[in-house]
Amino acid sequence: MQEQFTAQMSMPGGRWRLYVVLMNTTVPWPEYRFGPTVPTLTERAEALNVLGFVPVPGAEWEWTEDSETHDDPASPVVLIAAIRLHAVRERVRR
Template structure:
């Protein structure tokens, strides 16, 4: 089973979910978003959106959150959150 990394990020007040595909141009990665709002989409909402993109969580996978600065060398820079989780294509299914 081939695994991929799905990532959730917020830019401009909108949460976006995409699946990183190695060797594929970023412009062709499966991606979709949630409506405007500051609330983090629930795990169920993320799961439904991933399913619509053709992916499912792998067994035992959990969301991992990372924070990073827009400008790494500037401690006054806005902090962004990025969540990631392991997924596989819906056709392959989780093991």
């Protein structure tokens, strides 16, 4: 079975940022930046491919709502998307 990873996407600073979470490593997490418009499924798939990853079969993007300031109901909302992945080529030496 291939090792699985998680990609997350959020919009800090007005631009969407997609990054792959790499645990137990000191290398920078692979990331891809988009513009201010929510990237389409095709754009996200292409970005993941550029980074060397593909979604695991059957995986779908899941969206979570958070807030900029914890426990403040008046705080602006932060949307975070996540999907499970596997590498299409060797990525990281631990």
